[in-house]
Amino acid sequence: MKRKRNISVLFVAYEAAPFFKKGGLGDVMGSLPQALSLLGVDARVVIPYYHQTKRNYPQERIGILTFMFGSDKKRVGVYKGIFPHSSVPIYFLENHKRLNLTNVKVRKIEQYVFFDLAIFHLMRFLKRKEKWTPSLIHCNDWQAALVPLLAKRLNPPIPTLLTIHNLLYQGTGSLRVIDLLGLQESNMAEIKKDSPANELNLLAEGILHATRVSTVSKNYAREIMTNKHNGFIYNIIQKRMRRLKEKKGITGILNGIDYNIWNPLHDPILKIHFDQKNWKENKNLIKDGLLNDLKLPMRPTFCFIGRITPQKGLDILMKAMKRLVKLSINIIILGTGNPIIERKLNRVSHRFSNHVRTEFLYNEEYAHRLYAGSDYILIPSHYEPCGLIQMIAMRYGTIPIAAKTGGLADSIQHSKTGFLFKRNSPRSLVHAVKNALRILSSEPLHEKMVEAAMLKDFSWGKSAVLYKKLYESIHY
């Protein structure tokens, strides 16, 4: 009988909650490794060392990596900590000398190329110092996308899984990066030689060099394998599938959410708690407090929580706004990002000041209050690889009204746990909101929907099992 290997995995990403979080990837890195550890996987994580981590979490320095980056000798401190309430270790890589670059785009690319090179040296360090070599490196997004190429050069090489959390962000930069890594152009799988300029695309390198590629929902996997509008990167995915004769191509595994953090019964940020038995009265009390603070009247309340970027479809929401406010509802927007979109939203909120509130901040506390105190969450995204906000909202008894795309379509059952509307269509959004208000006005129908949403299981359990199976199937 074939003996099962003990799987050990090193996750590489640029964020991991609670140490450093900017969006959904941070949530995933903060919860998937712990769910895998409960399944017997030796999971560890590595991220850059940020100031806020240094200030807020205990960690110890376990050594230093020294290596060449171009013609410069670099020293990188290795720190080790542990995820709160778990035994999952996390490493932080610190580089005192900032890269001496003024161009922000170049600095960003080169910072992560440097981080990826440091990961290569970290592997040797961990082998020596901690007697630990992962059976697989799980790389996340473009910031970790050069690791698959570098991991092939380890002795022995380590297999890699590259997970794409958002195909829009690819990390493109000049070929100078190749020199900095001490590599040749011929080591790269794909260099974009056509106009505008010779460019390296880090995500493309990752897609072509990784042992396997996955993404965060089945539907998004299908979309990126078939959407020719993605141009260059679409061709790269096709090239990989042809070259490796991968019939199924990119694997899609839906993200989960951390049920210890997102739990309306024990959420430390909330003063009033609830579950599927007493949500009605208690959610109403939270809503009352929230609307009081915002000086909005008690009426159906819709929120938006997320990064303010073109992806999130705030243009669709703004186009629908005039028709929406006529329905006598509140709309509360929490997010931060693109200043041009924020300015437009600001104008809209002034125009409809009896109905709309905006807060352009990253504010965990406010987010928890909105999840708990709203009736609905609006998710008009143009595309959404997975999306966590619909899952969190459902757990808090807040019904999602979402564009039918990517992971939103995979996680929301139309008319049962939420409403799906036609992507890019303000008209369809208004129609879905009217539909939701009709349900809200019939108590038994609304109760049935909220309870169905709250009972949906979005914990990591199921998806962690799928990841474990995927890891077990990856060999050189």
Ligand code: ADP
């Ligand atoms: P993405 O990964 O595209 O940012 P997701 O829906 O996967 O979107 O995850 C967003 C995560 O970030 C959720 O945990 C959400 O609550 C959180 N979040 C986004 N914007 C804010 C904000 N302005 N304040 C607090 N939390 C936010």
